[in-house]
Amino acid sequence: MLPTASTHRASPGHLHTQKWRGRIGLAMVAALSVLAGMTDAIGFMASGDFVSFMSGNTTRLAVAISDGDMSLTLRLMILVATFIVGNALGVVIGRLGGRRALPLLLCIATLLCGAAAWPSEVQLPALLAAIIAMGMLNAAVEEVNGLAVGLTYVTGALSRFGRGLGRWIMGERRNGWRVQLVPWSGMFIGAILGAVLEHHLGLKALYASGLLAALIGLVSLKIPRRWQLGYMPR
Template sequence: MIRLSSRVRLLASGLSAVAGYVDAVGFLLTGGFFVSFMSGNSTRLAVGLAEGAGYAGLAFALIAAFVAGVSTGAFLGRKAGARRGPAVLAFVSLALALAATLAALAPLPAAILVLAFAMGAENTVFAQDGEVRFGLTYMTGALVKLGKAITAALMGGDRFGWAPHLLLWLGLVAGAALGALAFQRLGPGALWIAAAAMALLALAAARLDLAPATA
């Protein structure tokens, strides 16, 4: 994250903001499940299985949809080559638009699973050599790096090495707050805002070099 240009860092924070927005809408739609945070769904799956609760099925379906999205995004990214960023983000935007349509016309689970699929695909935007460099829709890794960077700064290392990780986390939190507010006013229609925002970020990505700077 630190080796990315400032513009790419801002793009990453914008993508995390959209992910937080979508996750908040999904959380409110389902009454407590996540469309981008699969650790939470994994815990709910385990608890549901232990209790024999029916919601375990939804938790598993969300996890499977997320993984399928990661796989599909990785495939598209490899096919797109140097145009990985805009290609994957345009695909995610279309998936979000489909989810918004399904939320209005079809049973709720269909839209929720498409949201999880879209969030999985989003995480492949910054992949390199087949590996995801950092997550955009979940913040545990970013917070671990934030803590380590703070310690490094206090011990004489990069004074502001923690800033990119904090910005990424703040983007997700701010996006989630906006998603909750939008859902209060628009209900499932709030997803159209996410689809439009992702389309704009895809256009922004087309103008940027998403590769990390060389050391």
């Protein structure tokens, strides 16, 4: 018997599941973006260097090169390279952990707490640990219901939101562009929290980031495995 047109339509149950998968995924994005913003603000205020905003460090690197400041040039090159290493490690740990968020987030929590415990007289090792953690964070969620999301950078999110707004003004009614404000809002709120914590605790405020990473990891145990497989990089 040939399939009827109704056979190809998504069932109400499937649509309900997809809706909840999207909502849970966006909640995860929001929480992880808060973590990224908090950690970046703490690192920046404590050391003057970004730990997740590599666009900023790249611009500073270019300026340092033009000024002939070799010490700062070398430092920034190490920071950018460390972030790349963190991204690679995030994929590796994500794969070894069965593409579950918990093992990855526990590794991130360990790195952040280790950075907080490092003696404040020598900040660079702590800074590098935090940067590796933020690089790894990008492997926790890559897309939600087919929509690409970024966790430790928001320029892409704002750009996708702006392009979606332009299409909406021109009469197009595509879905998904509004959710790009979720990672931006999360990172903004997290940065405010991180700045407040750094004022009181200095680099030790990274303990709060580590605890938040572990908490998000534990909460992720409630997310169905098949949904996590859709969130994390393949």
